[in-house]
Amino acid sequence: MPEMAVKVDFIGPGGLEPGTTVIQVDLTPGATIRDLLRRLVEIYGNTARKKLLQLDGVTPYVEFIVKGKIVSPDHPLEAGDEVLILPPIFGG
Numbered sequence: 001m002p003e004m005a006v007k008v009d010f011i012g013p014g015g016l017e018p019g020t021t022v023i024q025v026d027l028t029p030g031a032t033i034r035d036l037l038r039r040l041v042e043i044y045g046n047t048a049r050k051k052l053l054q055l056d057g058v059t060p061y062v063e064f065i066v067k068g069k070i071v072s073p074d075h076p077l078e079a080g081d082e083v084l085i086l087p088p089i090f091g092g
Contacts (some may be wrong), residue, residue, distance in 0.1 A: 004029050004079035006036065012087045016044040020092065027077065033064050035071040036083060038090070063089050 003026040015021040025039055036061065040048040055063050064071050065084040077083070 002029065003027060004031070004077070006031075006077050006080070007082040008036070008040070009082060009084050010087075012083055016040065016048055029079070031059075031077050033066075033071060033072065033075045033077065033083070036077065037073065051087075 005024050005026050008023050008025055010016070010019060010021045013022065017023060025036060025037055025043075027039060031039075037048075037052060040052060052060060052062055060073055063086040064075070065072070065086060066075060066077070066081055
């Protein structure tokens with residue numbers, strides 16, 4: 001089945017690859033944010049799991065922004081989408 005490419009941009013310190021905050025990920029057409037998360041864990045293993053998911057290994061720890069809007073894990077992606085991954089913000 002043909003794949004579609006989406007751009008993933010990590011906002012804040014560090015991405016999943018050392019020295020890189022923007023990557024391209026190929027997904028199956030019709031994929032969702034949840035599918036993107038699964039793919040990132042397949043590619044980057046525990047690094048992705050620790051940075052993106054809560055301890056249950058399923059619930060996202062981060063927010064996702066597509067086309068300027070915060071979206072849910074069930075949001076469908078389109079070829080060429082840019083997904084911004086926003087880590088939780090802690091203050092003091």
